[in-house]
Amino acid sequence: MFGIYLKRELGRRKKAALVVALGLALGIALVITVNSVSAGMTQAQDKVLQSLYGLGTDMTVTKARTAPTANSSRGPAFEFDASSDEDEEQSSDRVMTQGGQALKSSLVAQVAEQKGVAAAIGALTLNVTKVDGSFTQGKAESSTGGQSQGQGMAPGGGTGSTAAPRVQGGGASFDVNSYSVAGVDVTDQDLGPLAGSKITSGTTFTAAQTDAAVAVVSASYAKEKSYKAGTAITISGTEYKVIGIATPESSESTTDVYLPLKQAQTLADAADQVTTIYVKATDSQQIDSVKAAIQKNISGTTVTTSADLAETVSGSLSTASNLATSVGRWLSIAVLAAAFLVAALLTSSAVSRRVREFGTLKALGWPSRRVTRQVVGESMVNGLLGGALGIALGLAAAYTVTAISPTLTARLGNTGGAGGGPGGGGPGGQSAGSTLEIALSAPVSLTTIALAVGLAVAGGLVAGAMGGWRASRMRPADALRSVS
Incomplete structure (x- = not known):
């Protein structure tokens, strides 16, 4: 009886049911869209962090550089032989x-x-600046009082005078190439700079x-x-086989060349030095306690x-993430409240328009x-219908965001150490000031x-509770008074 009457009443009031369902659907679709975009923000940020840390890394241990003193030695200089053969x-x-x-x-063992x-494994991050090119020798030319070299001065004196020689042509042409190198502990490559690649x-390193x-x-x-694979790369006079x-x-790689540590x-x-110690905790819930213990x-x-x-993390990725988590959240709450x-x-x-109906039903017992x-x-049926429409609209919106794939930028600043990246060291140091581009996606999870x-269901219960309360207060006499 309940199901038959429910079906008949909904069929009679299709437009009203559709309006209620659409109102709930818009609010639910907005919630799905905001949640999926927010999840995409988190996913994009994880990609940036993975490109710096490597998969499986929970934290890095570094040490900030001390401030240079007035008597500190300068870095190594480039030395070239200007007297070498031309070109x-x-x-x-x-x-x-x-x-x-x-x-x-x-310290790796201590950690x-x-x-x-x-x-825990150690890694050494290097920066190699390669300068190569050649010198071109110039030619000295001179003139004597308007006469070319070779005429010189007349014996016993003359009006001619010899000018200082001038160097014509010559110079230097050099190219500068800077790239990053990471020393990898080849005995454990599941952790460290190569883990995220x-x-x-070809092949990777072997333990031997x-x-x-x-x-x-x-x-x-x-x-x-x-x-x-098979070619060679020369670094500081040493040839390495790729x-x-x-x-x-x-994301992108922040290291150009990987070598055995x-x-x-x-x-x-x-010798026997590292710049970064990569650490993996036994449990993600213990990361904070492990950090405190190491410090x-x-x-x-x-x-x-x-x-x-x-x-x-800054840039448009951070801006979009803040927008999705703050403005989007409150907007979703406001729209949902309005829809309910x-x-x-x-x-x-x-x-209220069904006074005669409910009064008669009460009169019948x-x-x-x-x-x-x-x-x-x-x-509840209206709410579930609105939920189905809202899920469809939300999935369509999330698919559209993923299909369009707007590109976000992310920049990483320092975290307290000299240089960028994790703690001022690690493979992230090379690209800490650079910009990474991440394509935004909007994944929809089962939780969403x-x-x-x-x-x-909540929307249907709220609407039903208010309507049911009014219906329960009606009396059979109300139906008699409404009879024309």
């Missing part, structure tokens, strides 16, 4: 550690022993290549310099988690609770769909 190609490399102050390799640490050509003259090159740098090409699994230490004259037990170090690094209120008012108004249940049932269904 002879010359090249000079400057290799320097990048990011924070160098740490002793023994690994801290409570809550699942694994996939070998798309701890001090081998081999290299893995990022896909972008390999394309720029025409490197491929054994693989690494493509980052998200010992080889990188030899290049930088930094307490290993003094002078800076521990940077992904949450710390996320706070330094409109649905309740329309339901209540519909009940329907108790108030049965009348209320009937109104709530109709409102469940939220939409819950809102639809």
Whole structure:
């Protein structure tokens, strides 16, 4: 009886039911869109952080550089032989550690022993500036009182005078190429600068290549310099065989060349030193406690988690994320509240127009609770219909955002150390001042769909409760008075 009457009443009031459903649908669709865009913001930010940290990394340990003193030595200079043969190609490399102050390799074991640490490995980040080119010698020419060289002065004196010779032509032409190098612990590549990349050509390092003259090159740098597996790259006079090409699994690579850690230490004259310690916690819930333990037990170090690094993200990615989480949230609440209120008012108004119907039903013996249940049932159907329409509209909006794929920019600032990136060191140091471009997507999760269904049910209950309350207060006499 309940189902038959419910179906007949909804069929009679199709327009009213559709208006209520559409009102709820718009509010639910907006909630789905805002939630999916916000999830896309988080996903985009994770891509930026993964490109700096590497997959599986929970935090990095670095040490800020000390301020230079007046008597501190200058960095290595470039030296060229200007007296070499003309057009002879010359090249000079400057290799320097990048990011924070160098740490002793023994600290890696200390960090690994801290409570809550699942694994810890060290890495050395370098910056290589390569200058190559050649000198062209000039030619000296002179003139004597308007006469060309060779006539000279007349014996015994004359009117001619010899001018100082002038150098004509000559000069220097040099190209400057700067790129980043990361020393990788080849015994554990699941953590560290190479963890976030996939070998798309050739092979990666083996555990036996701890001090081998081999290299893995990022896909972008390999394309720029025409490197491929099997070719060679020369750094500071040492030739390395390229054994693989690494493509980052998200965003862009912040490191151009990867070497075994010992080889990188030899290049930088930094034996038994690292610039960054990558740490993986046993449990994501213990990250804060692990950070506190490392800072307490290993003094002078800076521990940077992904949450710390996320706070330094700026650019349109940060702006859009703030907009989605703050303005979008309040807008969604306002629209939902308005949709619920409109649905309740329309339901209540519909009940007022059904005075004769409900009064007659009560006169026939329907108790108030049965009348209320009937109104709530109709409102619930309207709410579920609005939920279905809202989910469809929300999915369409999310698909449109993903299909259009607007590009957002992200810039990362310093987190307390010298240089950029995690804690002032790590592979992020090279690109901390650069801009990363991320394509925005709007993924819709099952949680968001469940939220939409819950809102639809809530909207139906709110509207039904108000309408049912009014219907329950009607008396059979009201129906008699409404008879014309």
